[in-house]
Amino acid sequence: xxxxxxxxxxxxxLAVGYSKFPIVGDISLNMHPGELLVLIGTNGSGKSTIxxxxxxxxxxxxxxxxxxxxxxxxxPKRVAYLPQHPVSTHTLPLRVRDVVAMGRFAHLGLFNKxxxxxxxxxxxxxxxxxxxxxxxxxxxxxxxxxxxxxxxxQVLTRQAEVLLLDEPTAGLDVNGRKLxxxxxxxxxxxxxxxxxxxxxxxxxxxxxxxxxxxxxVVSIGAxxxxxxxxxxxxxxxxxxxx
Amino acid sequence: MxxxxxxxxxxxxxxxxxxxxxxxxxxxxxxxxxxxxxxFIGDALSHGVLPGIATAMLLGVSGVIGAAVSSLVxxxxxxxxxRRFRLSGDTAIGLLFVGMLxxxxxxxxxxxxxxxxxxxxxxxxxxxxxxxxxxxxxIALVIIGVVAFVAxxxxxxxxxxxxxxxxxxxxxxxxxxxxxxxxAVTVIxxxxxxxxxxxxxxxxxxxxxxxxxxxxxxxxxFIAALVGSVSSYVGLLVSYHFNLxxxxxxxxxxxxxxAIAATxxxxxxxxxxxxxxxHEHPHSHAGSHxx
Numbered sequence: 001x002x003x004x005x006x007x008x009x010x011x012x013x014l015a016v017g018y019s020k021f022p023i024v025g026d027i028s029l030n031m032h033p034g035e036l037l038v039l040i041g042t043n044g045s046g047k048s049t050i051x052x053x054x055x056x057x058x059x060x061x062x063x064x065x066x067x068x069x070x071x072x073x074x075x076p077k078r079v080a081y082l083p084q085h086p087v088s089t090h091t092l093p094l095r096v097r098d099v100v101a102m103g104r105f106a107h108l109g110l111f112n113k114x115x116x117x118x119x120x121x122x123x124x125x126x127x128x129x130x131x132x133x134x135x136x137x138x139x140x141x142x143x144x145x146x147x148x149x150x151x152x153x154q155v156l157t158r159q160a161e162v163l164l165l166d167e168p169t170a171g172l173d174v175n176g177r178k179l180x181x182x183x184x185x186x187x188x189x190x191x192x193x194x195x196x197x198x199x200x201x202x203x204x205x206x207x208x209x210x211x212x213x214x215x216x217v218v219s220i221g222a223x224x225x226x227x228x229x230x231x232x233x234x235x236x237x238x239x240x241x242x
Numbered sequence: 243m244x245x246x247x248x249x250x251x252x253x254x255x256x257x258x259x260x261x262x263x264x265x266x267x268x269x270x271x272x273x274x275x276x277x278x279x280x281x282f283i284g285d286a287l288s289h290g291v292l293p294g295i296a297t298a299m300l301l302g303v304s305g306v307i308g309a310a311v312s313s314l315v316x317x318x319x320x321x322x323x324x325r326r327f328r329l330s331g332d333t334a335i336g337l338l339f340v341g342m343l344x345x346x347x348x349x350x351x352x353x354x355x356x357x358x359x360x361x362x363x364x365x366x367x368x369x370x371x372x373x374x375x376x377x378x379x380x381i382a383l384v385i386i387g388v389v390a391f392v393a394x395x396x397x398x399x400x401x402x403x404x405x406x407x408x409x410x411x412x413x414x415x416x417x418x419x420x421x422x423x424x425x426a427v428t429v430i431x432x433x434x435x436x437x438x439x440x441x442x443x444x445x446x447x448x449x450x451x452x453x454x455x456x457x458x459x460x461x462x463x464f465i466a467a468l469v470g471s472v473s474s475y476v477g478l479l480v481s482y483h484f485n486l487x488x489x490x491x492x493x494x495x496x497x498x499x500x501a502i503a504a505t506x507x508x509x510x511x512x513x514x515x516x517x518x519x520x521h522e523h524p525h526s527h528a529g530s531h532x533x
Binding site for chain 2: 055056057073076077079080081083086091092093094095098099102105106108109110111138
């Protein structure tokens with residue numbers, strides 16, 4: 001068993017929620033490099049709240065949460081977060097390239113100039129998500145799926161050790177969903193820990209750990225354990241076809 | 243007719259220089275006001291400085307000091323009301339806005355030259371600026387320019403998505419307050435030339451015109467500065483030849499430029515949409531005949 005120092009994400013009796021009102025409580029888990037945690041549940045089950053807390057956007061209500069051994073939000077260069085509904089200002093028609101390049105700001109800080117390496121990372125991320133042909137288009141002119149690919153590219157440019165993805169396949173077609181699965185697999189292969197929130201049971205197939213949520217942890221464990229019929233019935237009111 | 247008023251009159255040259263400095267200052271601050279949706283707080287700040295300036299006038303000290311104190315009170319008040327009483331930011335701004343404006347008018351009404359003082363604060367004295375005013379405006383421009391350049395990345399992230407700013411390692415509260423400080427310094431430095439009422443126009447109109455064409459913040463600031471500077475020149479000429487209020491002429495010119503630019507972009511978009519539709523359905527009429 002790995003020691004706690006190897007943990008990329010460690011929680012002990014963590015409770016998350018808004019304004020001191022817990023939505024999900026008593027979350028205890030250890031994640032290691034290269035592992036995938038999939039959060040599954042209906043709307044309002046607490047998936048996004050857990051991810052926002054891990055990203056440092058919400059304070060934990062109770063318990064302990066360490067990301068790469070530090071408090072959430074304190075390691076912006078090493079943790080990247082894709083929100084459920086990424087926002088792009090429509091007042092200023094920013095180009096895809098500029099939106100993707102914002103992912104490097106955590107590394108550049110206030111004073112560093114982008115280097116050739118930074119530019120290469122941006123170009124490579126756009127190519128990986130298949131948005132490079134629209135690099136100079138205003139993001140507001142793109143379809144929902146293309147915008148989602150742009151924001152995925154932005155997250156990849158962070159070159160983080162922990163990826164927190166809130167419904168990354170939202171708005172994507174079959175090819176887009178396949179692309180996300182491949183991207184997650186390749187990130188995991190280089191040791192990145194991924195936490196992904198989703199509605200789709202099929203997204204859990206490749207996970208090391210699945211957490212089934214319904215404003216509480218219904219089940220947690222390997223997919224074959226956490227997605228047993230009794231848990232699915234409790235969470236969604238139906239079971240998977242066998 | 244277009245050059246002589248400036249070559250023959252020193253006050254016109256000074257006014258034009260002040261107008262251009264105000265235009266560039268407002269272009270930087272106004273760009274963030276427009277992109278971050280701070281128009282209401284910008285408006286409130288431009289009026290909320292009134293009691294400070296009025297008190298300073300009564301006490302015989304610099305209006306700039308009074309305006310600075312008023313701005314600080316206003317921003318602290320908005321922060322306290324919105325955080326302590328769980329009211330929306332808009333409500334907090336509105337409360338402080340009307341309260342400070344009413345206090346300003348009450349203080350000004352104690353002055354013997356009430357109407358003259360109020361008019362001077364609201365509409366400025368562009369044609370009466372001196373070298374000291376220009377230096378003050380230049381210092382404000384340098385401060386705002388340096389802050390905006392250093393904080394350009396967190397400012398851009400705040401304009402796009404506050405959460406992204408936080409997860410990129412930038413304190414959203416710190417940089418939001420820094421953005422408000424830029425707006426406050428712009429108002430404080432510019433009220434003597436264009437007045438508190440019209441500085442808001444110079445913050446919004448040129449930046450809004452820039453937003454119609456720009457794809458990057460730096461381009462938007464450049465267009466806004468250009469529109470503001472042209473407005474200063476045209477407004478001063480109109481004021482000189484037709485004996486109209488200089489500050490109001492400048493701001494009205496800036497708003498008219500926005501209207502012309504917005505009309506142009508709409509026409510261009512309509513033409514492009516028509517061309518696109520014809521390209522996609524070149525035989526739609528023929529198709530309907532066959533049917």
